[in-house]
Amino acid sequence: MIDKKTLNIALENNSMILVQKCLYARNLHLYRHSVLTAEIAWDIVAGTKDDFGFSAAQAYMAGMLHDVGKLFVQDKILDKRHPLTEREWEIMEKHPAWGHDYVRGTIFESFGDVILHHHKLPDGSGYM
Numbered sequence: 672m673i674d675k676k677t678l679n680i681a682l683e684n685n686s687m688i689l690v691q692k693c694l695y696a697r698n699l700h701l702y703r704h705s706v707l708t709a710e711i712a713w714d715i716v717a718g719t720k721d722d723f724g725f726s727a728a729q730a731y732m733a734g735m736l737h738d739v740g741k742l743f744v745q746d747k748i749l750d751k752r753h754p755l756t757e758r759e760w761e762i763m764e765k766h767p768a769w770g771h772d773y774v775r776g777t778i779f780e781s782f783g784d785v786i787l788h789h790h791k792l793p794d795g796s797g798y799m
């Protein structure tokens with residue numbers, strides 16, 4: 672018998688594979704950035720005895736999901752090698768809100784705040 676917590680982790684992990692495949696199919700740079708962020712997040716949490724209030728697996732999933740809103744940003748912006756225009760920045764700056772909306776109503780909804788706020792500066796202002 673699988674308990675609810677184990678079932679949820681299994682569902683999240685299977686769904687995470689779908690998220691990874693979606694990122695990979697959509698944009699290779701976005702996929703690589705997301706995997707790297709997820710792995711760094713995992714390493715930070717798994718590599719310390721400090722209690723962050725969340726598990727290494729949760730940190731990994733947050734890292735994988737943080738830029739999911741970029742699924743809605745055109746490749747010509749995602750892959751641009753030169754500075755973005757003002758209009759392109761306006762689009763790029765919307766990806767946290769788009770990602771937040773994207774996970775609403777899914778098993779990843781609890782990551783919505785991480786996705787929404789991942790570019791905010793510690794004082795709550797600006798875009799990093």
Ligand SMILES: [Fe+2]
Pocket residue numbers: 737738766789790
């Ligand atoms: Fe981002």
